[in-house]
Amino acid sequence: MSPDLPATLDDAEQAEAQFARGWRLVATDLDGTVIPRERPMSRRTLDAFAACQREGIPVVPVTGRPPRWVTPLAGEAGLRGQVVCANGAVVFDLDSGQVVRQHSMPVEVLREVSQRLRAALPGIGFALESIVGFRREEAYATRFDGGLEQRVGDFEDLLVDVPPVVKILAKRPGTPSDEMLATALETVGDLVNATHSNAADSLIEIMRLGVSKASTLAEVAAERGAPQEAVVAFGDMPNDLEMLRWAGRSYAMADGHPDAVAAADATAPACDDDGVAQVLERLLSHRPG
Numbered sequence: 001m002s003p004d005l006p007a008t009l010d011d012a013e014q015a016e017a018q019f020a021r022g023w024r025l026v027a028t029d030l031d032g033t034v035i036p037r038e039r040p041m042s043r044r045t046l047d048a049f050a051a052c053q054r055e056g057i058p059v060v061p062v063t064g065r066p067p068r069w070v071t072p073l074a075g076e077a078g079l080r081g082q083v084v085c086a087n088g089a090v091v092f093d094l095d096s097g098q099v100v101r102q103h104s105m106p107v108e109v110l111r112e113v114s115q116r117l118r119a120a121l122p123g124i125g126f127a128l129e130s131i132v133g134f135r136r137e138e139a140y141a142t143r144f145d146g147g148l149e150q151r152v153g154d155f156e157d158l159l160v161d162v163p164p165v166v167k168i169l170a171k172r173p174g175t176p177s178d179e180m181l182a183t184a185l186e187t188v189g190d191l192v193n194a195t196h197s198n199a200a201d202s203l204i205e206i207m208r209l210g211v212s213k214a215s216t217l218a219e220v221a222a223e224r225g226a227p228q229e230a231v232v233a234f235g236d237m238p239n240d241l242e243m244l245r246w247a248g249r250s251y252a253m254a255d256g257h258p259d260a261v262a263a264a265d266a267t268a269p270a271c272d273d274d275g276v277a278q279v280l281e282r283l284l285s286h287r288p289g
Contacts, residue, residue, distance in 0.1 A: 012266065015249075015265075016249070016266070016282065016283065016286070017286040019232070019248065019249045019283070020282075020283040020284075020285075020286035020287055021286065021287070021288060022229070022230050023057065023230055023232060023249075023283060023287075024057060024224075024225070024226035024227070024230035024231065025057060025058055025060060025221055025224055025226035025230060025231045025232070026049075026052055026057060026058070026059040026060065026231075026232055026234075026280065027060050027062045027084075027217050027221070027231055027232070027233040027234070027243060027247060028059065028060075028061060028062065028233070028234040028235075028276060029061075029062060029063060029213075029234060029235040029236060029237070029239075029240050029243075030061055030063045030065065030070075030073065031063070031064075031065070031197070031198075032197075032198075032236040032237060032253065032255075032256065032271055033234050033235055033236045033240075033253055033256075033271055033276060034234070034271065034276050034277075035073070035271070036271050036272050040076070041073070041076065041077060042274050042277070044274045044277045045077075045274055045276060045277045046076075046077055046078070047277070048274075048276070048277035048280040048281055048284075049077055049078065049079065049280075050078060051280070051281075051284055052280060052284065053078075055284065055287060058081055058224060058226075059077075059079055060081070060082065060083065060084065060217070060220060060221075060224075061073070061074065061079065061083045061084065062083075062084040062088075062213045062216075062217050062233070062235075062240075062243060063083070063084065063085055063087075064085075064086065064087045064197045064205055064239050065085060065086070066085055066086055066090070066129055066134075066167075067083070067085050067090060067092040067099065067131070070083050070085055070092065071092075071094065071097075074094050079094060080094050080095055081093070081094060081095065081224075082094070082100065082220050082223075084213060084216045084217055084220060086129060086166050086167045086207070087167065087193075087195060087197075087205055087207050087211070087212060087213055087239050088103070088207060088211045088212045088213045088214070088215055088216035088217070089102060089103045089104070089166035089167050089207045089208065089211055089216075090102050090103075090131065090166055091216060091219075091220060099131050101216070101219070102131060102164065102166055103166065103207065103208045103211045103216075104130075104164035104165055104166050104208065105165050105166070105168070105192065105207075105208045107159055107162065107165075109191055109192065109208075110128065110159065110162075110165055110168065111155075111159065112188075112191060113168060113188050113191055113192055113206060114126055114155050114168075116187045116188050116191075117170060117183075117184060117187060117188060120183050120186075120187045121170075121172050121175065121180065121183055123139070123172055123173075124139070124170050124171065124172045125137045125138070125139025125140035125141070125170070125171050125172070126139075126140055126155060126158075126168060126169065126170050127140045127142070127168070127169040127170075127171075128158055128162065128165045128167075128168060128169075129165065129166055129167040129168070129169060130162070130163040130164055130165050130166060131163065131164070131166065132150070132163050133149070133150040134149060134150065134169075135149060135150050135151040135152070135153075135158040135162065136149055136151075136152055136158070136169075137152070137153070137154065137155055137158065138152060138153075139171075140169065140170075140171050141171065141173075166207070166208075167205055167206065167207055168192075168205070168206035168207075169203065169204075169205055169206075170184075170203070170204050170205075170206065171201075171202055171203050172202055173202050174202060175202050176199065176200075176202065177196040177198060177199050177200070177201055177202060177203055177204060178196070178199055178238075180196070180202065180203075180204045181194060181195065181196050181204050181238065184204050184206070188206070190209075191209060192206045192207060192208065192209050193206070193207045193208065193209055193210065193211055193212055194206045194207075195207075195212075195238050195239040195241075196237065196238050196239065197237045197238070197239045198237065199237075199257060205239065212239075212242040212243070213235075213239065213240060213242055213243040214242035214243045214245070214246035214247075215242070217231070217233075217243055217246070217247075218246065227248075228246065228247070228248055229248035230248055231246075231247045231248050231249075232247060232248065232249045232250070232251070232279075232283065233246070233247035233249075233250040233251070234250070234251050234252075234253070234268060234275075234276050234279070235250070235252060235253070235256070235260055235264070236252060236253040236255070236256030236257060236260050236271065237256065237257050237260055238257055238259050238260065240252075240260055240263075241259060241260060241263045244260060244263040244264045244265075245263050249265050249266070250263070250264040250265045250266070251264055251265070251266050251267065251268040251275075251276075251279055252264035252266075252267055252268070253267075253268055253269075253270055253271050253275055253276075254267050254268065254269055254270045254273075254275065255270040255271060255272070
């Protein structure tokens with residue numbers, strides 16, 4: 001144990017306290033991590049974010065959401081700077097209101113992915129997400145962006161004059177997301193990066209090969225002057241796995257997906273219990289005075 005740390009700390013507490021001394025950046029997933037289902041972020045979480053920023057530690061949301069779903073939340077949380085969206089496919093700058101980076105997929109990859117997955121998962125429906133909106137097949141039923149679709153039609157129709165696509169969404173009602181993901185990894189894992197963010201939605205999310213929350217967070221952190229070992233990350237689902245493994249210290253939510261819990265360095269209390277805020281409060285308490 002470091003002579004500067006209290007002798008009463010156990011090994012896990014010592015590791016956390018030691019990390020806090022060089023800690024430079026917070027990277028956090030949103031839904032299921034700091035945003036409980038059907039409720040807004042808590043006051044305790046908002047206060048913890050504000051306390052980090054007063055200490056000069058930026059908070060970077062790293063989410064599967066597109067920019068249009070992030071901006072209102074960031075305003076509520078008082079966050080500024082860059083947000084990693086679409087599982088790493090997009091970086092959006094909150095201050096300028098502009099996309100500063102995107103990783104799109106070639107049309108031939110979109111077509112090949114759809115053909116392979118349709119053969120492996122009959123009845124699957126697709127949507128294509130771009131910076132300027134999304135397009136979907138009839139078989140892809142939407143719950144959130146109804147009425148905002150740029151186009152609804154057959155897959156080939158969606159590809160006509162399509163803007164750069166940063167994410168493919170695929171649904172197959174009745175098939176668990178974990179099962180869909182396992183099939184996708186086997187079927188198209190050589191073409192793209194597939195993941196999911198909700199085990200109950202029968203939905204998978206597909207990005208350009210090599211693109212993940214971790215790959216883009218690494219770029220954003222470097223631009224902020226925060227080395228990998230000084231980044232703390234929080235997440236709860238398979239789309240957080242790469243980020244949890246990459247960060248200098250990582251926490252999975254206690255009520256998160258088992259794969260996320262296995263990937264993280266430690267477990268935070270559940271989202272409903274303000275788990276991220278609890279950890280941030282502890283980390284702040286270990287900062288040199």
